[in-house]
Every structure is written in C-alpha cells, then in structure tokens.
Amino acid sequence: MSITGTTRLFAIVGDPVAPLRSPALFNAAFARLGRDAAFLPMQILAGRLEESWPGLAAIENLDGLVVTMPHKEAVVPLLQALGPTARLTGTVNTVRRRAEGGFEGEMFDGEGFRDGLERAGHAPHGKKILQIGCGAAGRAIAFALARAGTAHLSLQDAAPGRAASLAAQLRRHVPQLSCSHEGAGIAGHDIIVNATPMGLRDGDPMPLDPTLLSRDQVVADVIPNPEVTPLIAAARALGCPTVTGRAMHEGQARLAAAWLGIEGWES
Amino acid sequence: MSITGTTRLFAIVGDPVAPLRSPALFNAAFARLGRDAAFLPMQILAGRLEESWPGLAAIENLDGLVVTMPHKEAVVPLLQALGPTARLTGTVNTVRRRAEGGFEGEMFDGEGFRDGLERAGHAPHGKKILQIGCGAAGRAIAFALARAGTAHLSLQDAAPGRAASLAAQLRRHVPQLSCSHEGAGIAGHDIIVNATPMGLRDGDPMPLDPTLLSRDQVVADVIPNPEVTPLIAAARALGCPTVTGRAMHEGQARLAAAWLGIEGWES
Incomplete structure (x- = not known):
C-alpha cells in the first residue's frame, strides 16, 4: 500500500x-x-x-x-x-x-458472529444455544441467533437483570423464539457461546466451568485476540468443536466492509 | 508499509x-x-x-x-x-x-526554504534578494534569509502594509539586516523568490513579469506542486538557474521530521 x-x-x-x-x-x-x-x-x-x-x-x-x-x-x-x-x-x-x-x-457484531458460526459449519438454525454475556456484543449476537432460527436460547449474565431484560426484548421482536434467562446449566445445549470479555486478559476467570462440557458441544468465543482463549483451549482438550473469535471478527469485517461500500472483499 | x-x-x-x-x-x-x-x-x-x-x-x-x-x-x-x-x-x-x-x-517553512536553496548551491549569505509575498510562509522565509546573512532583502506584497510591517519586524529582530519594502525592481537582485501562492492553480497570474529577468538571476519558487510553475518555466526558458518548491518542501520535511523525533531521515 x-x-x-x-x-x-x-x-x-x-x-x-x-x-x-x-x-x-x-x-x-x-x-x-x-x-x-x-x-x-x-x-x-x-x-x-x-x-x-x-x-x-x-x-x-x-x-x-x-x-x-x-x-x-x-x-x-x-x-x-x-x-x-x-x-x-x-x-x-x-x-x-x-x-x-x-x-x-x-x-454487525451479531450477524458477524452468526456468519462466522455458519462458515465453520455450525449454523444456529434449530439448535439449542447457551449464551453467556448480554453486553453490547451479546445483545447483537442474541438477536442474530434469534433471527437465524435458533430453537432455544438460554441467556446468562453476571449483572443482575441484564439477561432477563434481553430475553424480554427478544420475545417482543422475535415472538417465535423460545428463550430463557435463568438457571440453565450447560448440559442439553448444542452450542455454548462466550459473549463476555473474559479471556481477553491474562488471568481472567473462565466464563464457565469447562469440566461440565461434553465433547459433542460446540464452543464458540467472541474474543479475537488471543485467538485461543483458555476456554477454547479447554474445549479443544476435551475434543469439542470450537469456533474462535477470529471467525466472528472476519464475519463482522466482511459485513462492515460491504456496508462501507468496499466492493470485492472476498474476491 | x-x-x-x-x-x-x-x-x-x-x-x-x-x-x-x-x-x-x-x-x-x-x-x-x-x-x-x-x-x-x-x-x-x-x-x-x-x-x-x-x-x-x-x-x-x-x-x-x-x-x-x-x-x-x-x-x-x-x-x-x-x-x-x-x-x-x-x-x-x-x-x-x-x-x-x-x-x-x-x-519550518523558512528554514526549509533556506535549506533547499543552499543544497541547490545558492546560499543566501551575502546575496541581494527580492522576495515577493509576505504571508505565513513569506514571513518565515524572510526571517530565515535574514538570519542566514542575506546582504539586502527587498520585500513586496500586494496587500497594503504587509511588506512594511514585516520589514519593521525584521529590523527589530535582525538589526544588522539591510531591508527595504517598496519600489525595488527586479534588476540588481541575485535571487528572486516567489513566496505567493500564485502558480498553484491553472490560470494564476505570474507573481512578476518574467521578461524583466536576466539570465544571471536565480529564481526560486515555494510552490511544490506543480513543481514547474509558469514562473519557473519562464525563468528556465531565459536560462536562469531555478530552485523549485520541491527543494523547499524537502527541506521542510527534513527539518520537521528531525523535530518530530524521526531519526535517520537521510540515511
């Protein structure tokens, strides 16, 4: 350049x-x-x-x-x-x-995440998904998952009331969505999404206890850097399929570029 | 990069x-x-x-x-x-x-101009110089020429009072300078400097009548782009040595880079 x-x-x-x-x-x-x-x-x-x-x-x-x-x-x-x-x-x-x-x-955080998930071969349509983290990126991701036909979305957030408030908003805008916001364990979900910033910094606690994962669960993270967060590393050690924050980031960039009038991004 | x-x-x-x-x-x-x-x-x-x-x-x-x-x-x-x-x-x-x-x-406009002039082999020390244009760049150039030991500096500007005011300021700060601000023709000067923006745009009038130049006079311009202004082209046609705005610009950039902590500019 x-x-x-x-x-x-x-x-x-x-x-x-x-x-x-x-x-x-x-x-x-x-x-x-x-x-x-x-x-x-x-x-x-x-x-x-x-x-x-x-x-x-x-x-x-x-x-x-x-x-x-x-x-x-x-x-x-x-x-x-x-x-x-x-x-x-x-x-x-x-x-x-x-x-x-x-x-x-x-x-485009939400649609970027959804796009990255689909390109990795894990389309959310018909799936039961646990999403941890309902902040700015988490809200956008939940809407994108809801619109893409997720069968059930369980929401969790450490901040009191945040998961409930997002669940209520989702139900208003995507009435066909089945959605819950409390007490859901990890078991029974096809895809587990970390939408918290935990994993960005060295020494961050894990967003969930990885010993509760089973190897048929897809684990997806939003953190693009480091690409392999402690959660992704733990999931891989268990044999779980994983989708890193890099996939979300590439999805976001692709959608943002198109909207910014940058043609031919993938040529 | x-x-x-x-x-x-x-x-x-x-x-x-x-x-x-x-x-x-x-x-x-x-x-x-x-x-x-x-x-x-x-x-x-x-x-x-x-x-x-x-x-x-x-x-x-x-x-x-x-x-x-x-x-x-x-x-x-x-x-x-x-x-x-x-x-x-x-x-x-x-x-x-x-x-x-x-x-x-x-x-650094003034010292950049002086630096460009010197590198082109036309040090202002001991020279009689006519400078046309006493705006922002012109003021800085006049101070740099004065400090560099110009023997006599004649100033002109189309705006009433501007050349006189700069001449008075120069005399205060560089008392040994011989300086005038009215009526000087082109003849008798070793170096002619265009410090006006004339020549930047197509169709600009010339800052001076080039038919009055003689071939032993150095003609310097501050306009870096186009590098060959109509004045520079006319001076070259007469056989005058010329220094274009590119030399000034490279001088400025060199001095600005050093002051900005960018080391090794000329290595």
Missing part, C-alpha cells in the same frame, strides 16, 4: 487498539483491491468519544469508522441515523458518512 | 490535501527506516480547525502533525507551547505531542 494526498481514510476507534486485527485485515483488502484507501487504528479513551466526535467528523477524507470497545454504546447519540440492528440493540460497530451530511451507524 | 493496531500516526492537516507530497515523502521514510508509523492526509476545511482540535488531540496514537494551508496561523492559539520561529512569525507548520500533555508547534 502507498498513502498519498489522495488516499481516503477509514479507522477503528477504541481502546486498547494495539491488539486489534481490523487494520491489518482492511489494509490487506485495500491492497488486494488496488484501492487508494487506508484503515487506521485511532486510540480514543473511554469517555472521550463525544469530545472527539466533531474533530473526526471534520476530517473530510475520513469515509467511515469501525467502533469497538469501549465506544459501541457511546457513539449512538452522536449519529444522525441508525440501521435496524443498531436501533434494536442500542449499539453500533460501524459508521459511514452520509451523502446528505452527518453519519449513520449499524451493528 | 503495513498498518496494524500498533501503528503510530502522523498527519498533515490542510485543504486541499490531494496535491500534497508530504504523505508520500514521510511514508517512504518510515518504510526505509522500518518504523511502525503512517503519515496521513487529513482534509480539514478553512475555519474548521478549532472545532476539530479536541478530536485530533484525543487520538492518543497521533504523535504529530504537519500543518499547511489554510491553517498555519489558525493553529497557533490551539497550542500549549511555541518554538522560537513560531513565536516570531505567528505561524506554525509542525506540531508535536508533549510528554507533559498538550501540543507544541514550530515553523
């Missing part, structure tokens, strides 16, 4: 940025496509997105942003328009400049 | 950005030095730098900026500290993040 005065910019805003894989993924795509564009890491600390927004908006050759931790909810009130999943979940992970001015946001 | 989550950022802010040569120049240096850094064009329109500043400042991995038209004066009040030439000229073309927080600015 070569950056000159004519290069169009995209960026991922978050903190930390050093472990992020999006810059390498998008820049490789730009190079492959011969597109005069660059995708940058922009480290913006928690609580500082609002003050930084007018500045980001004033960069005329900045065409779009990917938004990651800790800004996926904070960005929502700064935007002029929201896509359907962003409205439903109150979270945004991709922002594009509108022709009529201002910015529009949409959330 | 490859941009990942760990890449440090530098940028040039201005409008227009498409013709700027700094991104290519700095990124080639980063690649040569094996430095994990990228230099971006950031298009910010006239009058919008102030509102964009908190956002630029909030990008934690943005280590420095080059500032170009139309922001070289507008950036001054946004900074926490100024270098000596920035204080003297009220203009800034390079900004770096300070270890103690905030930003510091300095102006």
Whole structure:
C-alpha cells in the first residue's frame, strides 16, 4: 500500500487498539483491491468519544469508522441515523458518512458472529444455544441467533437483570423464539457461546466451568485476540468443536466492509 | 508499509490535501527506516480547525502533525507551547505531542526554504534578494534569509502594509539586516523568490513579469506542486538557474521530521 494526498481514510476507534486485527485485515483488502484507501487504528479513551466526535467528523477524507470497545454504546447519540440492528440493540460497530451530511451507524457484531458460526459449519438454525454475556456484543449476537432460527436460547449474565431484560426484548421482536434467562446449566445445549470479555486478559476467570462440557458441544468465543482463549483451549482438550473469535471478527469485517461500500472483499 | 493496531500516526492537516507530497515523502521514510508509523492526509476545511482540535488531540496514537494551508496561523492559539520561529512569525507548520500533555508547534517553512536553496548551491549569505509575498510562509522565509546573512532583502506584497510591517519586524529582530519594502525592481537582485501562492492553480497570474529577468538571476519558487510553475518555466526558458518548491518542501520535511523525533531521515 502507498498513502498519498489522495488516499481516503477509514479507522477503528477504541481502546486498547494495539491488539486489534481490523487494520491489518482492511489494509490487506485495500491492497488486494488496488484501492487508494487506508484503515487506521485511532486510540480514543473511554469517555472521550463525544469530545472527539466533531474533530473526526471534520476530517473530510475520513469515509467511515469501525467502533469497538469501549465506544459501541457511546457513539449512538452522536449519529444522525441508525440501521435496524443498531436501533434494536442500542449499539453500533460501524459508521459511514452520509451523502446528505452527518453519519449513520449499524451493528454487525451479531450477524458477524452468526456468519462466522455458519462458515465453520455450525449454523444456529434449530439448535439449542447457551449464551453467556448480554453486553453490547451479546445483545447483537442474541438477536442474530434469534433471527437465524435458533430453537432455544438460554441467556446468562453476571449483572443482575441484564439477561432477563434481553430475553424480554427478544420475545417482543422475535415472538417465535423460545428463550430463557435463568438457571440453565450447560448440559442439553448444542452450542455454548462466550459473549463476555473474559479471556481477553491474562488471568481472567473462565466464563464457565469447562469440566461440565461434553465433547459433542460446540464452543464458540467472541474474543479475537488471543485467538485461543483458555476456554477454547479447554474445549479443544476435551475434543469439542470450537469456533474462535477470529471467525466472528472476519464475519463482522466482511459485513462492515460491504456496508462501507468496499466492493470485492472476498474476491 | 503495513498498518496494524500498533501503528503510530502522523498527519498533515490542510485543504486541499490531494496535491500534497508530504504523505508520500514521510511514508517512504518510515518504510526505509522500518518504523511502525503512517503519515496521513487529513482534509480539514478553512475555519474548521478549532472545532476539530479536541478530536485530533484525543487520538492518543497521533504523535504529530504537519500543518499547511489554510491553517498555519489558525493553529497557533490551539497550542500549549511555541518554538522560537513560531513565536516570531505567528505561524506554525509542525506540531508535536508533549510528554507533559498538550501540543507544541514550530515553523519550518523558512528554514526549509533556506535549506533547499543552499543544497541547490545558492546560499543566501551575502546575496541581494527580492522576495515577493509576505504571508505565513513569506514571513518565515524572510526571517530565515535574514538570519542566514542575506546582504539586502527587498520585500513586496500586494496587500497594503504587509511588506512594511514585516520589514519593521525584521529590523527589530535582525538589526544588522539591510531591508527595504517598496519600489525595488527586479534588476540588481541575485535571487528572486516567489513566496505567493500564485502558480498553484491553472490560470494564476505570474507573481512578476518574467521578461524583466536576466539570465544571471536565480529564481526560486515555494510552490511544490506543480513543481514547474509558469514562473519557473519562464525563468528556465531565459536560462536562469531555478530552485523549485520541491527543494523547499524537502527541506521542510527534513527539518520537521528531525523535530518530530524521526531519526535517520537521510540515511
């Protein structure tokens, strides 16, 4: 790639940025496509997105942003328009400049996860799924699993009331979904999803007790880096099929790129 | 070059950005030095730098900026500290993040021009120089020529009073300088400097009547792109030695890079 005065910019805003894989993924795509564009890491600390927004908006050759931790909810009130999943979940992970001015946001974490799961050969349709973690990414994932025809979705979250509230919202929007939010053990589920940040940092506790897994259960994680979290490692040791956060991340990037007008991503 | 989550950022802010040569120049240096850094064009329109500043400042991995038209004066009040030439000229073309927080600015247009002139074999020391244009870049160039031991500096500017005001300031700060600001013709000068923006756009009038040049006069221009302005082309047709804006730009970039802590620029 070569950056000159004519290069169009995209960026991922978050903190930390050093472990992020999006810059390498998008820049490789730009190079492959011969597109005069660059995708940058922009480290913006928690609580500082609002003050930084007018500045980001004033960069005329900045065409779009990917938004990651800790800004996926904070960005929502700064935007002029929201896509359907962003409205439903109150979270945004991709922002594009509108022709009529201002910015529009949409959330692809959920559909990216679903896409990664399907490409790994574990389509959620008709499956019983246990999802641990109902934060920003978790909400989007639950909606995507519900829409994809999951037979039953069990939700858990350490924060009181969060799983119940998401379950209620899911029932309103996807009435055919069978959904529960308390007391479900690990047994009886076809797919176990970690949608918590546990595993991102060394020494994090496991999101679940892996000795309770059985080898026919698929274990999926949202953490892209490290790709093999302690949970994924434990599941593999037991012989469980696994889907890492890298699959979700590649799914997200694919969907975000298409929405940002980056054509030919998979050519 | 490859941009990942760990890449440090530098940028040039201005409008227009498409013709700027700094991104290519700095990124080639980063690649040569094996430095994990990228230099971006950031298009910010006239009058919008102030509102964009908190956002630029909030990008934690943005280590420095080059500032170009139309922001070289507008950036001054946004900074926490100024270098000596920035204080003297009220203009800034390079900004770096300070270890103690905030930003510091300095102006290298003048010394970059002087450096380019010297490297082209036309040191200003002891020379009689006519400088046309006393704006932001012109002020910095006049100070650099004065400090470098110019024998006599004749200043011209189409804006009433601007040449006189710069001449008075020069006399205060460089008392040994012989300096005039009115009525000097082209004849009798060893070096003629265009420090106006004329020549940047197609159809611009010439900053001076080239038929009045004689072939022993050096003609220098500040416009880096197009490198051969109509003035440079006319001077070459007459057989005059010429120094293009590219030499000034390379001088600026060299000095700015050193001040931004980019080591080994010329290795």
